[in-house]
Amino acid sequence: MDQCGAKLNKSTVSISECRSYTLHEVQSAVEKSLDGIGGIQSFVKPGDTVLLKPNMLQAKSPEVFITTHPAVVEAVINIVKDAGAVPMLGDSPGGPARGMERFWEITGFADVCKRTDTQLVNFEKSGIYEFERNGRTYRVARPVLDADVIINMPKIKTHGLTKFSCAIKNIYGVIPGLQKTEYHKLAPKPSDFAEIIVDVFALSKPHLNIIDGVIGMDGMGPSAGNPKEIGVIVASDDAVAVDSILCHYLGKDPMEVPTNRIAYEQGLGEASIENINVLGEFPIVDAFKWPLNVAGSIEVVPSFISRALMKLYYSRPAINPDLCTNCNTCVQSCPTDAILEKRPTPIFEYERCINCLCCMEMCPEKAVFDDKNSIYRFISRFSGSD
Template identity: 35%
Template structure:
């Protein structure tokens, strides 16, 4: 098993850099297959904002599959906004039209059982395809620390179902277990992470854009995420999904192709070291919580609508911290970056 680190400084070079590596995975596919290509389509953001997978990366993946005689489709279920709007703003709709590739919204959930969680409602459309290709974005995540290949597949859960899982899981560790379950169920045959440009700080939507200059490819999403952590000098045990993957023995032995390395500023919500045992409860008493910036807020009410705990009342610009579960969904979906993450002590 190999994790490929492909140095790529700008999106104009993606085809030249990425295609030769993809061709090494041609044997994973057979002519005539239907393949779902799952990018990161979090919300309606322009390509230069580094929130969604860049359209050039998606285009190269689609061309690669079509040249193999595959019938690719692009699909996702955005955190908010219609798939059509997100595709158009992200630039991926133009690619789909140019290549005559259909787009499919991952809705119509069906219950499936994971190793840890039962009755996970995943889009039934995922199972209409012969294979899944996972095309993620290299970004930080205020809840999970990093959002890479494993986290990207949460988009296979229809948007209306997502909020309930934050309540059901209760802790970051449990939510990571859910994400690993979903990744195992969807079982992508190939995972690609767009890190030409990504995000650091308080991602995944309102952090700081950063040029990482890399595309990462592997047939194993768990090994891929683990390898990226090491190359970013991030302790893998700090990243909840990677920690869970290691605990389940899913990070198999792998080799590295490519000498890329970089650094990343992690979210302010991340402890400087993994907190274990009795200290974990103490750490949870001193946490970052969302706070509405009255200056930046435009009262769009997306945060209020998407808050799983129903803790936000925009009529009073108020967050009920007795209800708040610190999932940071409000921070993630705010289109104006009007949700700050501030320190608060809970006793």
């Protein structure tokens, strides 16, 4: 058992080994992780309505490892029902939904919910609550805040813009539809966008986080990266603590991830490793690759200087014509209308591009890639990030 520090009343992160997605092994690992933080009964009471919020970024099958695996969803549904509560499942995809039923079917969530008699909630059609925070207006899907309990169920992934996508970032999906993309326009810098993510997290703070870390994603996540075997299920009531511990074990200073740092500074959770109690063992994960974002690394300098620097080395989205099917998902996902609908492939107007990578994140064919010039590739090679 690994114990970080010796303070009392610390945030606790409970880790259980899980090497496959067989339902029996997953449910056993989830139960073991929950036992470390008081069991499901510490969070869920008989008769509670419990919203399960998985990662449903794209309409992709579980074998692609972009979304929360349906076996993890089914295990949590079973545990919540055994506690006498009423689970329901909801999320909003990252780009144009084009029929939520298709997303539910392809991700495997529809089959799980049919088999377990669990309600699927369409955030696009269920109404919103509107809030003001830090001078910005946010619209959160009603079922999220109407539920008695929110269980956040992300997958461990890297993120090309915010570096890490797990418990804090996953809550961004409570914003319905393409409104999520619009916030990128308001916050083109990674740190500014991280502030928006933390705002949404603060407005919809989950009661419990259960993380699918059996197979995660490294490299250019959250959708164009590489599947990475990690072999864990993790549970905590502190999303900031769980994200910070995962970053730490995967070789990244938690404070280098802007969502961790900002949430910690706002008092929304613990990011100081010595103040987090870790139960269980985290496996050794070889050569976990983190994305390099040069735009994020120079955002602290004045804009006129950063623009000059970015001319020397850049990373920007481009389209591989051999993979592009001209579905125009990238066009619809771009918050600044920097992608034009053309044939045989859409084209970029780079002077309008803010490098938010929504196009790459949402491309169902992985046809949008991160185009780096030679200086950028040189930096990446010596940083170990590429």
